[in-house]
Amino acid sequence: MSGNSELLYRAMENIVRNAITYTREGTTVELALSCEQKESGCEAVVQVMDRGTGVPEDQIKAIFQPFYRLDYARQRATGGSGVGLAIADRAIRLHAGQLNAANRPGGGLVVEIRIPCKVVVPR
Numbered sequence: 001m002s003g004n005s006e007l008l009y010r011a012m013e014n015i016v017r018n019a020i021t022y023t024r025e026g027t028t029v030e031l032a033l034s035c036e037q038k039e040s041g042c043e044a045v046v047q048v049m050d051r052g053t054g055v056p057e058d059q060i061k062a063i064f065q066p067f068y069r070l071d072y073a074r075q076r077a078t079g080g081s082g083v084g085l086a087i088a089d090r091a092i093r094l095h096a097g098q099l100n101a102a103n104r105p106g107g108g109l110v111v112e113i114r115i116p117c118k119v120v121v122p123r
């Protein structure tokens, strides 16, 4: 695919940093990359999976809004400002893609990036 490597890098970096921040101590963050064949062509799929507390179902869309953070008091110490996922979401959408999150069976969150392989975005 052809895209803006700086924007894609920042999106990935934010998502992986979240996974490392929120996964339970001693657990592993996993990444998976695959390619799915769609009618419109190939779609790149990146999954970032952790073993943290996950996100309450009713807030799973809200975490993509700017400055949205779960449980402010508990997480103040972790120092984020709550913009990482909002920036990532915009970067992925600029590449005609989608960003989604889901709770995993067995605990933790999976954040999934999907980008069609043939998009062309100005550098």
Ligand SMILES: Nc1ncnc2c1ncn2[C@@H]1O[C@H](COP(=O)(O)OP(=O)(O)OP(=O)(O)O)[C@@H](O)[C@H]1O
Pocket (backbone or CB within 6 Å): 014, 018, 019, 022, 023, 050, 052, 053, 054, 055, 063, 064, 068, 069, 070, 071, 075, 079, 080, 081, 082, 083, 084, 085, 086, 109
């Ligand atoms: N992997 C995750 N597991 C559990 N909660 C998460 C995870 N990723 C994000 N969140 C929740 O979503 C909120 C928003 O995430 P986002 O990356 O936008 O902000 P942040 O990490 O708090 O700060 P910033 O990215 O700006 O440094 C987080 O504060 C956290 O509550």
Ligand SMILES: [Mg+2]
Pocket (backbone or CB within 6 Å): 014, 017, 018, 080, 083, 084, 085
């Ligand atoms: Mg973040």
